[in-house]
Amino acid sequence: TRVEYLDYEVIVDRGWSIDDEDLFGKAADADLPDVDYGRLLVEPDESLLEAAENRGFAWPFSCRGGACANCAVYLVEGELSQPANIILSEAQSDRGFRLSCNGYPLSDELRVVFNVKHLPELDELRL
Ligand code: FES
Secondary structure (H helix, E strand, O other), X not given: XXXXXXXXXXHHHHOOOOOOOOHHHHHHHOOOOOOOEEXXXXXXXXXXXXXXXXXXXXXOOOOOOOOOOOOEEEEEEOOEOOOOOOOOOHHHHHHOEEEHHHXXXXXXXXXXXXXXXXXXXXXXXXX
């Protein structure tokens, strides 16, 4: 699965919105370093978080068990499975939030905003 990723901090710094339909177009044009924006491949046995780590990135996490939401990502395109989730509400899942620590791609392409734990909508979940 091919993943295009973007750090939420960039969105905050630049005054962008996660709901901007051209978010990834803007990111592609912004000449951002690999840690902030780019593409990576997820192998079939990797969770999204593991794939990022195995490519040398340090995406946030804590429990690795679906209970803290530190690893949360916002799904702009594609689908991630969620075998363990005891922290995100149904409304938050419907809105597009997933846990990268146990999120396995269900589509060939994904677009995700990672590091969204400080997004106001998720802030109340922070432990
Ligand atoms: Fe805690 Fe993913 S690291 S829910």
